[in-house]
Amino acid sequence: MRILAIESSCDETAAAVVEDGRTVLSSVVASQMVMHGKYGGVVPELASREHLRAIVPVVREALAESRTSLAELDAIAATVGPGLVGSLLVGLTYAKSLSFASGVPLIAVNHIEGHIHAVIMEAARAGAAVEYPALALVVSGGHTHLFEVSAGFQYRLLGRTRDDAAGEAFDKVAKLLGFGYPGGPIIDRLAPHGDPYAVRFTFAKMKGNALDFSFSGLKTAVLRWVQAHEMADEIARRTLLRDGCQPTTEQWLAVTPPRTLDLLASFQHAVIHELLTRATASAETMDARTLIVSGGVACNSGLRQAARSAKLPYPVYFPSPGLSTDNAAMIGAAAFPKLLRREFASLEIPAQANLTLA
Ligand code: KG4
Ligand code: ZN
Numbered sequence: 001m002r003i004l005a006i007e008s009s010c011d012e013t014a015a016a017v018v019e020d021g022r023t024v025l026s027s028v029v030a031s032q033m034v035m036h037g038k039y040g041g042v043v044p045e046l047a048s049r050e051h052l053r054a055i056v057p058v059v060r061e062a063l064a065e066s067r068t069s070l071a072e073l074d075a076i077a078a079t080v081g082p083g084l085v086g087s088l089l090v091g092l093t094y095a096k097s098l099s100f101a102s103g104v105p106l107i108a109v110n111h112i113e114g115h116i117h118a119v120i121m122e123a124a125r126a127g128a129a130v131e132y133p134a135l136a137l138v139v140s141g142g143h144t145h146l147f148e149v150s151a152g153f154q155y156r157l158l159g160r161t162r163d164d165a166a167g168e169a170f171d172k173v174a175k176l177l178g179f180g181y182p183g184g185p186i187i188d189r190l191a192p193h194g195d196p197y198a199v200r201f202t203f204a205k206m207k208g209n210a211l212d213f214s215f216s217g218l219k220t221a222v223l224r225w226v227q228a229h230e231m232a233d234e235i236a237r238r239t240l241l242r243d244g245c246q247p248t249t250e251q252w253l254a255v256t257p258p259r260t261l262d263l264l265a266s267f268q269h270a271v272i273h274e275l276l277t278r279a280t281a282s283a284e285t286m287d288a289r290t291l292i293v294s295g296g297v298a299c300n301s302g303l304r305q306a307a308r309s310a311k312l313p314y315p316v317y318f319p320s321p322g323l324s325t326d327n328a329a330m331i332g333a334a335a336f337p338k339l340l341r342r343e344f345a346s347l348e349i350p351a352q353a354n355l356t357l358a
Helices: 033-037 044-065 085-102 111-125 166-176 183-193 216-228 232-241 249-254 258-286 301-309 329-340
Strands: 002-007 012-019 023-031 075-081 106-110 134-139 144-149 155-160 290-294
Touching: 002 044, 002 085, 002 329, 012 044, 012 329, 023 044, 023 329, 033 044, 044 085, 075 085, 075 111, 075 329, 085 106, 106 111, 106 329, 111 134, 111 144, 111 290, 111 329, 134 258, 144 258, 155 258, 166 183, 166 216, 166 258, 183 249, 183 258, 183 301, 216 258, 232 249, 258 290, 258 301, 290 301
Parallel strands: 002 075, 075 106, 134 290
Antiparallel strands: 002 012, 012 023, 134 144, 144 155
16 A cells, blocks of 8 residues: 655655555655754744745655655645744645545544654564554754653653753754754764763743753753853854855864863753653653654754663664654654555544644
């Protein structure tokens, strides 16, 4: 059974054809990263315009590469939320139009569920089926959530960020220090060059749900550190360096002194510590049999390394880098169980910027 999946919730226009929920016949991603990089973050209005420009060629390419015609499709899946409403509308409206014109049914997919299914799909492909109940840690630019996932794909929210998402914290700290957007991959590459114990960050004790996250205090602590140190010159050098290009790690290192590398390493270490502490505590509360980590921040090599070193009593699955950040193959994977249940969406379904999973 073949699904054409479309994803446009943020700054990637993506389309994929996925067979039986596990074989990715094609996966095309047109990233707008370079365009938004100039502004230090995603500009919603520009994102929508860029999706409009990219959606037709991206879907065409996904169909052509998988050698699939519209008539061979069993469903067309699209992300309905959460995300930027102007961005969501482009992919969703295009999917609805294709569905209307071709008579192929529409499936609505929650973006967060897509991130979780990216990992389940890859594990299945590797012959290592995920055991349930699983704990999913979804960490991206917009989300930091802990969900209990049951075998029938029911979700229970165990914890979430009260303020910034983990990826957002990476992006904001990078921006503050004059690095480009997105900040996560840059900090990931530079952190191994610094001492993760050089700057001690403390987290305030959370009131209420102990499994919730908060990253805004950490961001403020980095800001205070920057204000307490004379950094204007080095920040200006980095801003100049990234003007019009994507610097290499060596180029960043040439304009980043050791104390700033220590700051980056300590910041990343603090984020990883928070993520893994809450994830392992959540896993205990629900007797998790598997830990799934997904979303853009799941690319982070420090997080992967720390999860491996922790020797947790259950298997931990990370998606491959291409399936960690936004893509449409994960939307096709999440749509497959819905296709089996014939859970089709009406063509009237709206895009939902604040859609929740549980
Ligand atoms: O899943 P994603 O592509 O989009 C959202 O749904 O938000 O995640 C993008 C986020 C950005 O905040 C980016 O900085 C972060 O993921 N990210 C990383 C890494 N690669 C991407 N954060 C830390 N380390 C990385 N290697
Ligand atoms: Zn995402």
